[in-house]
Amino acid sequence: MPKLTIDGEIVEVPPGSTVLQACEAAGREIPVFCFHPRLNIAGNCRMCLVEVEKMPKPQASCALPAADGMVVHTDSPTVHRARKGVLELLLINHPLDCPICDQGGECDLQDLTLFYGPDKSRFKENKRPVADKYLGPLISTHMTRCIHCTRCIRFLNEIAGVEELGAVHRGEHMEITSWVEAALTSELQGNIIDLCPVGALNSKPYEYRARTWELKKTESVDVLDAVGSSIRIDSRGNEVMRILPRLHEEVNEEWLADKSRFAYDGLKKRRLDVPMLRKAGRLEPVDWKTVLAAVADRVRATDPSRIAFLVGDQVDCETMVLVKELAERLGTPHVECRQDGSPLGIRPRAQYLFNTTIAGIEQADVCLLVGTNPRWEAPLVNARIRKRWRRGGFTVGRIGVPFDLTYPVHDLGAGPATLEEVAHGWHSFAEKLAAAERPMLILGMGAIARPDGAAVLGLAHRLAESVRLLRPGWNGFNLLHTAAARVGGLELGLVPGPGGRDLAGILAGIERGEIELVFSIGVEEVDPKRLEKAFVVHLGTHGDRTAPIASAILPGAAYTEKNATWVNLEGRPQRGRLAVFPPGEAKEDWRILRALSEAVGRTVPLDTPAQVRARMAELAPQLGELDRIRPAEWGSFGRAGPVDPAPFRSPIEDYWRTCPISRASAVMAECSALAAARAREATGTHG
Amino acid sequence: MSAAPGAKKPYGAMAPDVDRFAFTPENLEEAKRILARYPPGRQASAVLPLLHLAQAQHGGWLPKAALDYVAEFLGMAKIRVYEVASFYDMFNIEPVGRVQVRVCTTTPCWLCGSDAVLKAAREVLGCEPGESSPDGRFYLREFECLGACANAPVLWIDDDFYEDLTYERAKAVLEAVVRGERPEPGPQSGRKGSMPAGGKTTLLEVGE
Ligand code: SF4
Ligand code: FES
Ligand code: FES
Numbered sequence: 001m002p003k004l005t006i007d008g009e010i011v012e013v014p015p016g017s018t019v020l021q022a023c024e025a026a027g028r029e030i031p032v033f034c035f036h037p038r039l040n041i042a043g044n045c046r047m048c049l050v051e052v053e054k055m056p057k058p059q060a061s062c063a064l065p066a067a068d069g070m071v072v073h074t075d076s077p078t079v080h081r082a083r084k085g086v087l088e089l090l091l092i093n094h095p096l097d098c099p100i101c102d103q104g105g106e107c108d109l110q111d112l113t114l115f116y117g118p119d120k121s122r123f124k125e126n127k128r129p130v131a132d133k134y135l136g137p138l139i140s141t142h143m144t145r146c147i148h149c150t151r152c153i154r155f156l157n158e159i160a161g162v163e164e165l166g167a168v169h170r171g172e173h174m175e176i177t178s179w180v181e182a183a184l185t186s187e188l189q190g191n192i193i194d195l196c197p198v199g200a201l202n203s204k205p206y207e208y209r210a211r212t213w214e215l216k217k218t219e220s221v222d223v224l225d226a227v228g229s230s231i232r233i234d235s236r237g238n239e240v241m242r243i244l245p246r247l248h249e250e251v252n253e254e255w256l257a258d259k260s261r262f263a264y265d266g267l268k269k270r271r272l273d274v275p276m277l278r279k280a281g282r283l284e285p286v287d288w289k290t291v292l293a294a295v296a297d298r299v300r301a302t303d304p305s306r307i308a309f310l311v312g313d314q315v316d317c318e319t320m321v322l323v324k325e326l327a328e329r330l331g332t333p334h335v336e337c338r339q340d341g342s343p344l345g346i347r348p349r350a351q352y353l354f355n356t357t358i359a360g361i362e363q364a365d366v367c368l369l370v371g372t373n374p375r376w377e378a379p380l381v382n383a384r385i386r387k388r389w390r391r392g393g394f395t396v397g398r399i400g401v402p403f404d405l406t407y408p409v410h411d412l413g414a415g416p417a418t419l420e421e422v423a424h425g426w427h428s429f430a431e432k433l434a435a436a437e438r439p440m441l442i443l444g445m446g447a448i449a450r451p452d453g454a455a456v457l458g459l460a461h462r463l464a465e466s467v468r469l470l471r472p473g474w475n476g477f478n479l480l481h482t483a484a485a486r487v488g489g490l491e492l493g494l495v496p497g498p499g500g501r502d503l504a505g506i507l508a509g510i511e512r513g514e515i516e517l518v519f520s521i522g523v524e525e526v527d528p529k530r531l532e533k534a535f536v537v538h539l540g541t542h543g544d545r546t547a548p549i550a551s552a553i554l555p556g557a558a559y560t561e562k563n564a565t566w567v568n569l570e571g572r573p574q575r576g577r578l579a580v581f582p583p584g585e586a587k588e589d590w591r592i593l594r595a596l597s598e599a600v601g602r603t604v605p606l607d608t609p610a611q612v613r614a615r616m617a618e619l620a621p622q623l624g625e626l627d628r629i630r631p632a633e634w635g636s637f638g639r640a641g642p643v644d645p646a647p648f649r650s651p652i653e654d655y656w657r658t659c660p661i662s663r664a665s666a667v668m669a670e671c672s673a674l675a676a677a678r679a680r681e682a683t684g685t686h687g
Numbered sequence: 688m689s690a691a692p693g694a695k696k697p698y699g700a701m702a703p704d705v706d707r708f709a710f711t712p713e714n715l716e717e718a719k720r721i722l723a724r725y726p727p728g729r730q731a732s733a734v735l736p737l738l739h740l741a742q743a744q745h746g747g748w749l750p751k752a753a754l755d756y757v758a759e760f761l762g763m764a765k766i767r768v769y770e771v772a773s774f775y776d777m778f779n780i781e782p783v784g785r786v787q788v789r790v791c792t793t794t795p796c797w798l799c800g801s802d803a804v805l806k807a808a809r810e811v812l813g814c815e816p817g818e819s820s821p822d823g824r825f826y827l828r829e830f831e832c833l834g835a836c837a838n839a840p841v842l843w844i845d846d847d848f849y850e851d852l853t854y855e856r857a858k859a860v861l862e863a864v865v866r867g868e869r870p871e872p873g874p875q876s877g878r879k880g881s882m883p884a885g886g887k888t889t890l891l892e893v894g895e
Contacts, residue, residue, distance in 0.1 A: 163764030163767060164764070165766065166766035166767060167770060168769055168774070169774065170773070178766065179764075179765040179766040179769055180751060180769070
């Protein structure tokens, strides 16, 4: 291990470290622009210059390997002069338009200039003009501000895996651009806004809407996919102004997928903000008391065996505790959280979790994807797989419809027949898995949310046993959820009780008139035509798919409007926080159900969030501690049976519009239209 | 530089922009031959020779369709090809005259009189450096060191170097080119290669 002297202090760093890392280990802060710990080293901005004894000139510490015996100065007059010089040169062509720049207040160039830079310019000549570039509906550009650090290019090449940005021309004429003004296609592109150290790349929807210092920052979690990325909600007054990622090494690192970042305008559109009742065929606004009384009357008039509860994709655990309690008090066993009709059971837990964990992907050496397109279903899980692949020595196989995942994939086949072959060891990939040190399987909803799902799940179980996905200290069986609510629902046991109906049973029951009253708790992905015949009480946030056929509407809170718990696909309980209040008369969902239980005369005795959470911990002790994953027990699941030869298809065909929020978002609609146009062009089927 | 098939034909106006580009059958053969020089997985290294080939085929400049075609041909991202094509001065990504006339104006050539060469070029072609001639046949540029300083000043026309120039010699070469001829490339002073201008001073005993 090399030992260096940094400003008189001796530090030892792991071999392969850079001088910059050594300086950081010694507690010295080195200013940087182009260096980023998660990207390859470019060494082109020269901001990180330090003095190394016996070297004639200041050295770029980010690109200099730490060697034994180096004596480094980070605070000498030479270093200060060097930093000042670099900043003066960087500012030569920089427009200095901080007062009208979105980055103002959170700009590296501004900060570093303040600390290290010159206080005036000696440059009398004309500044270089650079035309702004069109990069699509998400990113706006101000290319005169660009300092050519190339972080944006490197991010897209290395992490997002799409080569779409480049540096064209050379020297003074260098410009960052996409291939001739084409919109970026990456689902992770928003991250380059965060990475850009200056105001060259900005969020288009947020542009000129607010100044950073007037925003309230609320740390929360995302629910637009099942990854549970850590986010920061920036709000002003009662309006969400933007959403940014927050560092969580084990989940999203420091990235965020674009839907999660940009769909927030959907929080302000098509909202259900008053309770409504259907009178003479039309939904009419009423007050809370009236709607609750009307629903309560209906409940009392209906035989409990004819009442069902369906739970949607973004529902929080507090609300689900209330659903469970209420259903129990009403005496109905028809409770279903598997809105997609998947056959997942609640025991053993391992069947519905991403047991390897997201960070664990980095330890795997062979991976089999079955019926999943992680790039659309969970972009940050896909980014981890790509990260693992870039390190080398990693093989990915797939059973399902091919899709470009940004890394090479061996396509084994498209449907259950291939899975059968692998599970029985007839396929050579089975040997690969068995011979691997840490093999993993990722089973998508596209494989099991179909009529033969239970049999497919059974095959996956068989495969897990036959290639030994479970080894000491390793569980390679993974289920990739697409809904933020699902794992929480399964943990809390929101599946049909004894004699209860599952999704198919409930829908068939509605058809035959055996189910008359349906509580739709945020259900938006079930064909509304199939619910229509029942009296539907819809607790939701948006006038999306279910509201038009509902008989009563209870306006609830979106994820930015409540303090609530969600469990991500790994089984990691996390708490989202209230950033703004629900619109109009909308209320926190669990409180609505609590009030309803009282109106029905079957009060659920949970009055405070603390009581609800205590009950949650009783129902599912594993949810008692936030941000902690409890390893799941293994056992048998799925069942043997005939399978349908139809190929496995991902449930997500349009990444940009998958939930009420993203469907209400104009920004997502634009992205979706662009993607559709591109797809048409690619297949040559114009029009 | 690879040979530029077709470059020695008489020249018309600049080549038009096109939305489709493909190698001619001969160039396709040539491209395959070039590609075979590189080990599997390293085909992207052939981007420079292929761009030269495409540029020669398309009359001295590379339309977007040609860059896309080369990218496709090599299985590279399009933006990577655009980066390369825009980085090197030898590639033109905007329409220019078919005949490329480049005057070296770096210090050694300048000391030996490149100003006069440039003057001759301006007069004969009737355009400024960075422009194409009014008839669209020639593209005049200033260039940095062409690596032939021993024979400064140097004029580079398509694939040929004309060296040891003066105002008159440059004018004569260019006028011939305008007439559609190609004078013998190399030193225009009569000396051989870069032998001393005043005749041999060393290796006198070695026969010619
Ligand atoms: S646009 Fe921003 S991130 Fe990209 S090179 Fe310029 S300064 Fe760096
Ligand atoms: S941070 Fe070291 S050169 Fe940019
Ligand atoms: S300076 Fe003109 S060839 Fe070198």
